Amino acid sequence: MQWVRLSGEEPPQGIEFEDGWTVGPPEEGQLDSAILAALTEHLGRATTTPDDLVAAVWNGWGDLNGGSASGSFVVGEPSEEQLRQLQEHAERRRLREAAVADALGGPTFEWPGREFHLMSASLALFAEPDWLDTASVDVWPAAGHTPQMLWSEDHSWVLATEIDWDFTIVAGSHGLIDGVLEDPRFEAFAIADSDDLTWSGDAVNSGGQA
Known part of the structure; x- marks a missing residue:
């Protein structure tokens, strides 16, 4: 199910209804921190290394690669x-920029068209829904961004949120996947x-028939 096929709008944009409600497309490239926190309950039961994870964060975020800027104005x-x-x-x-640069000075990981910073992490870090609000540079250098990929050291599961996707793939054992599918x-x-996970891959919904 793809937002573009539901809304009939490409590129993705919001839809306004006559009753005043407005709905918008899911955020791309990041898994909501509250959903990630809920997932940790299932992920923790499916790994022997909950305190030994590898997190991959896209290096294209402006606040991580020096591409963002801020200014102050006084009249x-x-x-x-x-x-x-x-x-x-x-x-x-x-x-802060110096601390982030130092923290991200470790190994990187590449896949086609993307490069990621690799960091150590634990499920306990992601278990609280508001962890992004309280994470510091010392604890999570990419404060403000959830990882695009996350996997356990024992390779029992992996999460993947491609930067242009509005969904996350969870791969693991049948027991893990069944638990996620059954969780309301x-x-x-x-x-x-x-x-087919592309925008045009939704063969059920036709554009504009939301």
């Missing part, structure tokens, strides 16, 4: 206090390795 001549605050803000940003918190479907 008129800034006071000494305003100048002090601006300088403190600039220094905090510089220190997830909108989950079984897929085969031959299934």
Whole structure:
């Protein structure tokens, strides 16, 4: 089931209904932190290494590769206090960028058209729905981004959220997959390795018939 086929809008965009409701497409490239937290319950039972995970985070995020920028504006001549605050803000940003660059200075992982930073992690880190709000650079260098790939050291399962996908693939044992499919918190479907996951791969829904 693909949003483009449901909405008939390409590229994906929101739909406004006559009763005032507006719905939008799922976020691409990231798994919602609350859903990831719920998944940890199933993932933890399916691995012998819950404290030894590998997380892959796309290096294309602007705040991780130095491509983002921020600015502050003051109307008129800034006071000494305003100048002090601006300088403190600039220094905090510089220190954080340096810490992020240092934390992401480890190994990388490549697949076609993508490069990822590899980091160690644990299921406990992702178990709280608000972990992104409290994660620090020391704990999770990519604060603000969930991993695009996550797998356990014993290779019992893997999660994959391609940067242009609006869904996440969970691969693992039949027991793990059955548990995810039966959990009412997830909108989950079984897929085969031959299934078409592109925008045009939805053979059930035709555009505009949401």
